[in-house]
Amino acid sequence: MHPSLRLPLGVTATLLACTTLPAAAQSDVTVSGYLDAGMYRDYDKTNRLGTIQRSNLAFSGVEDLGHGLKATFRLSTRFEMGTGAMEGQGSKPFWHDESTVGLQGAWGHVRLGRALSAMWSQEWKYDAFSNVNRIASTAWHLAHTFTPTDRASNNGDPEYGRMANGIFYDSPNWGGVTVHLSASPERTTAPGRDGRAVSAAVNYDQGAVGTMLGYERNGSGDKDWFAGGTYRFGAAAVLLSYNHSQAGDSADRSRMVSVGGTYAIDATTLRASYGQQRVRLDGVAGDATNKMVSVGAEHHLSKRTMLYTSLGYQRFDQQPSRTAWGVGMAHAF
Template sequence: MHTHSSILRALAPCAAALLLGLPSAASAQSQLQLSGFLDVGIYHGFDRATHVGTIQRSNVALSGSEDLGGGLKAGFRFSSRFEMGTGAIEGDGAKPFWHDESTVGLAGSWGSLRMGRALTALWAYDWEFDPWANFNRIASPAWYYWHALAPTDRVSNNGSAEYGRMNNGFFYDSPAFSGVTVHLSATPDRTMAPGSQGRGYSAAMRYHAGPIAAMLAHERNGSGDRVTFLGGKYAAGAFAAMVALDYSRTGGGAASARALTLGATYAVGVTTLKAGYGRQRTGGVTHQFASLGADYALSKRSTAYVSLGHQKPSGARSATAFGVGLSHAF
């Protein structure tokens, strides 16, 4: 009994210090931020029907970070995408609630490392080389032609394909060295699709210096499908021009698709004019796409816009889509 009492008296100061430290630990919680992008419009689609709903993408995100000291920070992000016209989760229920991103990670002078579900190294940065940021279902050539035969995972959305996001992944972004950054993503999981050949990975190298931006990326999914992407952009004052080459092929090389897209933007006051062109060759046939648009900035966060796109599939009837919309970022 005497021994137990001695032990308790020895531990008492430690217990008191721990209890006194609890309020301090609780007060060191992450700073939370609610953000998002809301978009809704009325448009006549390529299906020749009229729709009211999201033309671009709508999402809401919860994120936070904590300074751990010594230049190290911890952070997290949860983001969900949805259809503004109905409030439904994007993807007709096949995609998870936190479809857009669900990650936690660390960042320091060495770069940042996140874990969870997020855009791969390719998909997270290709948007810079399309006037509509691969973000507009009417006017974006990238939306229809890039990475056509290489989904990031063929079955990760409850058995349906996912274009862009990797489940159970590791995501690394390097600091910039003379304008160059490196981005890597990979997963230890094997794809559960029939004929799976391994684990998915993605790598991208980006360059930014003055008016020039460029990107080279390669991605392979767990089913053996591959895509290689090269993009370039030149911006001078109010004008910007961009070009992208995309080559995707199925596992084993049974099918392939080559795409070329061109784009330009020009700012006139609060209005930004946009133009795009795309050409894709797959299965021995050629498809073409042309588009125009204009964004009018009502404020720093709110934009009214008009979009027009024209598809000309090889050997099929051409179609035109057009619409007007309103977006708000917060």
């Protein structure tokens, strides 16, 4: 062997070890994502081009360790299709969507890292627009008003949904019942408030019926209760949800109720939703009432590609009514 081609002893040993590993130790790695872009007129009367729902790129993997045990990982980032910039204009971490490593077995799945909290990983199922459509989702605009999952994890900005430095557990399916838990052993910090975050959700999904009860307390003492239900019959489904959001350092609170529906006609799915929110602010007499109604349609060109349109109308107390609409395309891979 030519001297320039010789490898250090440590590198040679590592390569030899890799060639002798059993086949079961190899990982299955998947690259996946969701690309969404459209043209829309936002509620602030601004014309925009970009992501209406969520765009993400993910790397995930599973390694079979034998004896029913698997190692898992997932790295996922979100970005704006219109500009290519990371979602949140740099305030959010690069792996904003998820960065976890875990173990999975017959007893369930445990992950460590950053991911959707237990409650947030399930509550989107009870919104007609899956809490991702910035035009039409009533959950996006009316739910969880005073309870970010972490008030400071996005480089000092609030994060609605994801728990950093967390431990996550998802149970097996026990006759339609699943349990989801998450918590952080670290104290999160916000101005004047700090503590440890916990979140839990219990789901039942069997046949035509789906239900959920969820609770979350972030590290700042804000508390969030969520209940959801769905009933499916033929090509249609009805969705209900209730959310109570309570600030930890004041009497500020919000109660939101929404009802939605979906109906599939061949390759087209129709969606509609109505939500009403009552907001009480500390030191302010009376409640403010906010209402929102939305409709939309999706047409699937294939299992992975669809065209869609969305329309939303909002009427909030002490504000003029406003409307947003848009058309877009989404592709999953």
